[in-house]
Amino acid sequence: MRSGIGIDIHKLSNSNFMILGGVKIDCELGIDGHSDGDVLIHSIIDALLGAASLGDIGAYFPSNDPKYKGISSIKLLEIIMVELDKYNWNTNNIDATIILEKPKLNPYIFNMREILSEVIGINIDQINIKSTTADGIGLVGKNEGICCIAIASINKIDEII
Numbered sequence: 291m292r293s294g295i296g297i298d299i300h301k302l303s304n305s306n307f308m309i310l311g312g313v314k315i316d317c318e319l320g321i322d323g324h325s326d327g328d329v330l331i332h333s334i335i336d337a338l339l340g341a342a343s344l345g346d347i348g349a350y351f352p353s354n355d356p357k358y359k360g361i362s363s364i365k366l367l368e369i370i371m372v373e374l375d376k377y378n379w380n381t382n383n384i385d386a387t388i389i390l391e392k393p394k395l396n397p398y399i400f401n402m403r404e405i406l407s408e409v410i411g412i413n414i415d416q417i418n419i420k421s422t423t424a425d426g427i428g429l430v431g432k433n434e435g436i437c438c439i440a441i442a443s444i445n446k447i448d449e450i451i
Contacts, residue, residue, distance in 0.1 A: 291382065291445045296336025296347075298329040299430075299437040302390075308436075310388065310395070311402025311419065312364045312409075317393040321436055324353040328363035329438040330402065330419070334384055334410075335363075335370050337442035342379050367409050378447045383416040386440035391433045395421040 302308075305320025311330045321327030335347045350373075351358045351366055358366075374381070384406065388395060399419050407414040424431035 291443060292341040292343075293441060293443050294337040294340025294342070296333035296338075296340060296440045296442070297437070298332035298336065298347075299435055300327050300329055301429075301435050302433065309363070310398065312362070312405040313398050313401045315393060315395075315398055319392070319433070325351070325358055325361045325366065326363050329436050330386055330388055330440070331363035331367050331406075333386060333438040333440035334406070334442065335367055337384070337440040338370060338374060338379075338381065338444065341442050341444045342374055342377060344373065344377070364405070364409060367406075371410060374444070379444045380447045381410050381412050381416070382443040382445060383412070383418075384410065384440060384442050385418045386420070386438055388419065388421040389424055389430050389437040389439075390421065390435075391423050391426075391431060395419075 301322040302319040303322045308315050308321045309326045309328045332347055339345055402419055403414050403417045406417050429435035430437050
C-alpha cells in the first residue's frame with residue numbers, strides 16, 4: 291500500500307461560479323486557472339500520481355499547453371485513472387481539505403463525493419472531503435485564493451491489503 295499527498299492553490303477572481311469536485315457552485319468568486327481551476331480535483335490527481343510515483347499533474351497537463359485551456363478537471367482525472375489502471379493501481383481512499391473563506395461548501399460536499407466516486411471507481415464512503423477557513427490569514431484568508439490538500443492511498447490490484 292502507498293500514500294501520496296497533493297496540494298493545489300489558485301487565485302480567486304470576480305465571477306458568478308466556481309467548480310469544485312466537478313460541482314458548479316454559484317457564488318461571486320471564481321477560480322483562476324488554465325483549466326477550470328478545480329483545486330480539489332487537481333490536488334487529488336497529484337496525490338494519486340505521487341502515491342504511484344508517476345510524477346505530478348504538470349507533467350501530464352502543462353499549464354502552457356493550449357489544448358488544456360478551460361478543460362474540465364473531471365476529464366483530467368479520467369485520463370489519470372486510465373494511467374493508474376495501466377500500472378494496475380487501485381485506489382483505497384481519498385481524504386481532502388479545501389481551504390477558503392466563502393462560500394460555505396457543506397451543501398455541495400455530498401455531490402462532490404458522488405462525482406468523484408464514479409470517476410475514480412470507488413465507493414462514496416472511501417472519499418472524505420472537508421472544508422475550513424484560513425481565519426482571515428494570508429491570500430486565502432483575504433478571500434483572494436483557494437487551496438486544497440489531499441491524500442490518496444493506493445495498492446496494486448493483486449496486492450492483499
